Amino acid sequence: MPDTGLLDPASVRRLAAELDLRPTKQRGQNFVIDPNTVRRIVTMSGVTADDVVLEIGPGLGSLTLGLLEVGARVVAVEIEDRLAHRLQQTVAERLGPDAALRLDVVNIDALQVTELPVQPTALVANLPYNVSVPVLLRMLELFPHWDRGLVMVQLEVADRLVAPPGSKVYGVPSAKVAWYADSARIATVPPKVFWPVPNVDSGLVRLTRRPAPDTPATREATFRVVDAAFAQRRKMLRAALGGLFGSATAASDAITAAGLDPQLRGEKLAVQDFAAIAAQLPA
Numbered sequence: 674m675p676d677t678g679l680l681d682p683a684s685v686r687r688l689a690a691e692l693d694l695r696p697t698k699q700r701g702q703n704f705v706i707d708p709n710t711v712r713r714i715v716t717m718s719g720v721t722a723d724d725v726v727l728e729i730g731p732g733l734g735s736l737t738l739g740l741l742e743v744g745a746r747v748v749a750v751e752i753e754d755r756l757a758h759r760l761q762q763t764v765a766e767r768l769g770p771d772a773a774l775r776l777d778v779v780n781i782d783a784l785q786v787t788e789l790p791v792q793p794t795a796l797v798a799n800l801p802y803n804v805s806v807p808v809l810l811r812m813l814e815l816f817p818h819w820d821r822g823l824v825m826v827q828l829e830v831a832d833r834l835v836a837p838p839g840s841k842v843y844g845v846p847s848a849k850v851a852w853y854a855d856s857a858r859i860a861t862v863p864p865k866v867f868w869p870v871p872n873v874d875s876g877l878v879r880l881t882r883r884p885a886p887d888t889p890a891t892r893e894a895t896f897r898v899v900d901a902a903f904a905q906r907r908k909m910l911r912a913a914l915g916g917l918f919g920s921a922t923a924a925s926d927a928i929t930a931a932g933l934d935p936q937l938r939g940e941k942l943a944v945q946d947f948a949a950i951a952a953q954l955p956a
Contacts, residue, residue, distance in 0.1 A: 679708035680735045692755045707866035711739035718797045718823040727793035734763045746775045752782045783808045796822035806846045813853040822880035831876025848899045851944040854880040890951035898951045902939030911935035927953035
């Protein structure tokens with residue numbers, strides 16, 4: 674069993690035993706145990722020694738080590754005390770003290786974090802399955818300086834994140850991510866590279882940040898329209914948005930003023946269309 678470099682299956686299990694760690698579904702914990710997969714993810718992320726990488730849920734450090742191996746600085750946000758406190762030591766043991774100096778560990782729930790010790794330039798993370806969408810949206814909102822991202826999520830979630838308007842799986846995550854970035858699923862990751870082994874494949878989603886839609890509507894107002902449109906996705910927009918505008922008639926007038934057909938359903942609208950409707954909301 675190697676004691677340096679990236680984590681292999683035996684190293685992961687040894688660390689877990691040391692910490693008396695039993696991965697839980699509650700926190701969506703599935704640790705990568707294959708060094709080749711880690712290096713593949715790092716390579717596809719395009720991260721270099723010039724980057725400051727934000728990593729969410731580093732766990733035992735599999736991906737953290739891969740990012741540090743290419744010379745990047747890493748800011749790792751970890752909710753579990755045991756994992757957060759062990760990570761720096763793991764890096765020092767396996768890559769040396771210089772690598773450990775390039776690691777900042779923030780011991781907090783990613784859904785509660787409000788600031789980081791340094792602004793990231795990229796996001797690379799194996800996101801916990803159960804909170805992947807809200808965590809990703811929060812990182813996009815709070816830390817606008819990172820312009821490139823690569824996240825590993827459950828395959829079904831990956832497809833929802835990148836779905837275009839009109840797709841069967843297009844919905845709230847698709848539209849909200851599109852406010853911030855272009856997205857694409859670029860690879861599939863099999864269950865066998867994880868411990869515990871999940872019962873689904875994972876997908877790698879590349880994010881490339883771009884300017885928000887050119888609209889007088891705020892992001893908050895636009896997202897309210899998105900949420901309302903998909904809360905009752907089988908309803909036409911005029912009915913689904915009636916609550917926001919006071920009545921189906923008022924909603925119909927607003928949708929028409931936005932240049933759209935009130936009889937459409939939310940699944941047909943791009944984020945720019947939702948923003949155009951949001952611009953019609955009463956002040």
